[in-house]
Amino acid sequence: MTAEVVAQAVLSGLLMGCVYALIAAGLSLIFGLMEIVNFAHGELLMLAMFATFWAWALAGLDPVLALPLATGLLFGVGWVIYRGVISRILGAPMLAQVFATFGLAVFLRSGAQFLWTPDFRLVQNPWIRGRFSLFGLFVGAPQLAAALAALLAFGLLYWFITRTETGLALQATAQDRQAAALMGINTERMFALGWGLGAACVGAAGALLANFFYVFPDVGAVFALLAYVTVALGGFGNVAGTLLGGVLIGLVENLVGLWAPAFKYVGVFCLYLLVVLWRPQGLFGRY
């Protein structure tokens, strides 16, 4: 195994890790706000990928142009899911919450299969395609674009949460929803916004992934599983921690994949177990 192969795997891992981080950021945001793990997160990603695909197939829109559409659409979907389902179970036991979102996942996934069949689809000839050579390493253009855009989206999200007034209100709601309500923050609205933003993150990630990944109803499953591990690794509710978590997972997946492709996810899960057994609250968790 030469140094180039390892360097290539590290590079691929870094690029995919950024996308994983963006997916996980949405999950982490929602959890930080109301301590609900959204088990339909992968299905939201799937919806975003299908939205991008259909924008290309029906309207001839390139994924680059579909990106803002998918992001906006998923923001709306997240908002609706909050209003329709989640706001009714805020005080319910954890298991009821888990299964509400799990039921939603089954519903969305089979709905996609019902409407669009389980076929694998791919956007043909997107604007960003091909690969180029950088210091002797091959870099896939769509992968690089996805990683850069994911980092940008991540930065925007971070800026929004920490620098704007609405973002601070969001943080205040996450810290103590009663105190926030007493300060005049409309917490219902903050929760809905959190779901909208969380879903918008996967909206962007889905549009970026649709550039180079097959689109099919089950596509969310693997990404969602990795996103849970990413979030738990970084510490539930810590949005910045998920970036490191995502990159770590991308690296481990690709490096283990070099040595034993069948065991790449085993490597990821082992990493998670090692980290939480050492620090039960994740790398940057508060509790």
Next chain:
Amino acid sequence: MRERRRRGFGIAVGLLLVAYPWIFQQPYPRDVMIRIFLYALLAQAWNILGGYCGQVSLGSAVFFGIGAYTSSVLSLWWGVSPWLGMVAGMGLAVLVSQAIGYPCFRLRGHYFAIATIGIGEIVQTAAINWDTIGGARGIWLPIKPETLANFQFHRAKWAYYYVALGLLTAVFALTVAIERSRLGYYFRAIREDPDAAESLGVPLTRYKLVAMAASAAFTALGGTFYAQYVLFIDPESVFPTSLSILICLVAVLGGVGTTWGPALGAAVLVALSETTRIWLGGTGKAIDLMIYGGLIVLVSVFQPGGLMALLGRLARRPGGPAASTPVAVPQGTG
């Protein structure tokens, strides 16, 4: 009066279950009931750890697979009777459960649940790549003469029916015994408030491990039954995370931490998936799954305590005593 009516109802249901194979002679209705029994058994096993003790595990399939593989491999290699294999599988599952539980019970809430998913995925990948036990191809169990000792009945399903009913009754009886014993109180104390329980002298990890051992053993029992019933196992059918989630779902639908919730959940879920499949499915359109998912959302939103809580509310008459089974629901341990 009320107690007598309940007992009468229980006896009637019991008699009906015993008489069922005579009423329904066709293989299909018997198969449906056998699957209800199997899911009820697995969900009850989950309920001991997840419901009474409050440790939400999404890794039941690990023990189901261990049960299925242990008896099958022993029978395939050395011709060991599946009944002995069942005991061996339960023993192995208990050992593995302790090895998993001892480090993982430090984790709380979602961290624990995700750890169990991770372990489930690791075990499934290991089984897929372990060629000695068949790898991804799985194991076809050799066909043997149909006797009780061989645990194989080919021509009629009634024998499987009674075996499943017997195993289910045993597991439910043991669960009720645990529920009423000191152990049951410890489990519920740990679920309601781990810190308070510990301060009152309940060793947390020890009793969580006991709950997990019982849960793992019963799940493995179900695994062996499945292997002998279907006579073919592979990692996709006995180790998947989706099975773990389904087991948990049956218990949640019925009512977490209640004695009869898992049975009710299994009956409703299997009946629902069968009817939607017959009426709407069979074309790969997945509309049956859509309804199924939608129903799960509705139950979670409108009846978070599960169907047992709904029954309890319906049974409560004005002036009469409250539903005799207090429906307790574990709070998130965050």
